[in-house]
Amino acid sequence: MHTDSFKEKSKLKTLSDEELILQVQQGNNVCFDILVDRFKVRLFNYLFRMVGDRDEAEELAQEALVKAYIHADKYKTIAKFSTWLYTIATNLVRNRIRSKRRAPQFLSLWNRGHDADGEEKQIDLVDHGRQPDSQFNDKELGEIINGAIGEIPEKYRTSFVLREINQLSYEEIAAATGLKLGTVRSRINRARNHFRRLIEPLLEKGVDF
Amino acid sequence: MNCRRAKTLINDFIDGVISDQDRIGLEQHLGGCSTCESLASAMTKSLELLHRMPQAQPSDNFNWKVRLGIAKARNASSVDAVSKRYWLKSWNIRFAVSALSTFVVVAASGYFVLKGKVLPDDKLTFSAPRQVVDVHSPVNTAAKRQEKALGVGAVGPTVVSTDDKTSPGRLESPGLLQELPGPTLHTDSLTSQFFKSQIDRFRMGQLEKQVEILQSELRKCEQQDQ
Incomplete structure (x- = not known):
């Protein structure tokens, strides 16, 4: 009995995302479990980079998946399932950020502001005592990167994270965010420059990650 | 470049x-x-x-929380559906009751209106005797004097006489007469008789009282004249 179930699940795992969600529409809950397994890490990472808080990101990821299940009948095969799911998640995180209307809860590594030329201020590490040749562990690296991502304006951050963290194509990002392809490209370029300006001083100091 | x-x-x-x-x-x-x-x-x-940068990992019970969220959402949606159905049902009942009561009121009104129009006038219509006020009659003058003495204004008729042509001091000159509109009742014969008798009694009672007062005033006037 268990062997049959295992075989059936293994067979379902070979199906594409779109085939699985069609199965969910017909009431097959095992297929939705497979979809959750496939997307939970990607979705969680996207939302974590967007909100900067692990618990909040997990809550949003769960909410997005629950919405996907409840509204599975609204999914149409004209779009990729991943795009549809990212659209749900993007709307949720956008609403969350708008409702909070307060400074993001990222680790504050940088002072906001601009210099006389209107450029972003130089990176100001919190730990001033750290020597340039010292090593960062994964946790510290993650905090620094998250801090830098959190400094990117929200409207650029969405496209940037979907591109650089979730490796979505420009077309998929345009579909998920509802933006034009040119706008997506422009926003990603701006966000990359923003991120580069924040990280560049660390690279210049020769900090080895 | x-x-x-x-x-x-x-x-x-x-x-x-x-x-x-x-x-x-x-x-x-x-x-x-x-x-x-x-x-x-x-x-x-x-x-x-x-x-x-290493990928962040969600908690171990992530899948379980998703299932829990789905169960909650399903439950909430079923509760919503039930409450929506209940609301719809109660609304239907309310609508039915209000529609029925409106129908009854309209039907009853229509019935009475139609009934009043269909029956013949001679059996239904009762015109109360018109009240004729003679303002220049000696009796009325005395009554006005009495009103003045009591501080009463133009409230109510000074002297009222019926159409029985026996009331003293009644003048036929139309310019000196003020006609007060009498009530016109449309009802069946039995009710009209009842109303007629009641109104007559009432009017007679008023007259008797007025006449008594006026007669005493008249006597006073006559004594003063002498």
């Missing part, structure tokens, strides 16, 4: 969508422009750093 074009192509290069021709042009430009070269280097390294 200028620096602006080079900056655009750096992004295309990172995305891997640059053509061979543009790539060669960009490499040549970067070889001769230290600013763009350092920009391209910093951009590439910062993104490499981002890509090297």
Whole structure:
């Protein structure tokens, strides 16, 4: 009995995302479990980079998946399932950020502001005592990167994270965010420059990650 | 190639969508422009750093929480559906009751209106005797005097006489007569008789009282004249 179930699940795992969600529409809950397994890490990472808080990101990821299940009948095969799911998640995180209307809860590594030329201020590490040749562990690296991502304006951050963290194509990002392809490209370029300006001083100091 | 074009192509290069021709042009430009070269280097390294970052992992009970969320959402939606059905049902009942009561009121009103119009006038219509007030009659003068003495204004008739032509001091001159509108009742014969008798009694009672008062006033006047 268990062997049959295992075989059936293994067979379902070979199906594409779109085939699985069609199965969910017909009431097959095992297929939705497979979809959750496939997307939970990607979705969680996207939302974590967007909100900067692990618990909040997990809550949003769960909410997005629950919405996907409840509204599975609204999914149409004209779009990729991943795009549809990212659209749900993007709307949720956008609403969350708008409702909070307060400074993001990222680790504050940088002072906001601009210099006389209107450029972003130089990176100001919190730990001033750290020597340039010292090593960062994964946790510290993650905090620094998250801090830098959190400094990117929200409207650029969405496209940037979907591109650089979730490796979505420009077309998929345009579909998920509802933006034009040119706008997506422009926003990603701006966000990359923003991120580069924040990280560049660390690279210049020769900090080895 | 200028620096602006080079900056655009750096992004295309990172995305891997640059053509061979543009790539060669960009490499040549970067070889001769230290600013763009350092920009391209910093951009590439910062993104490499981002890509090297380990992926964050959700908690172990993530799947269980999703299932719990689905169960809650299903429950909430079923409760919503039940409450919606109940509301719809109660609304239907309310609508039915109000519609029925409106129908009854309209039907009853229509019935009475139609009934009043259909029956013949001679059996239904009862015109109360008109009240004729003679303002120049001696009796009325005395009554006015009495009103003045009591401080009463023009409230109520001073002297009222019926159409029985026996009331004293009644003048036939139309200019000196003020007609007070009497009530016109439309009802069946039995009710009309009842009303008639009641109204007559009432009017008679009023007259008797008035007559008594006026007679006493008249006597006073006559005594003063003498």
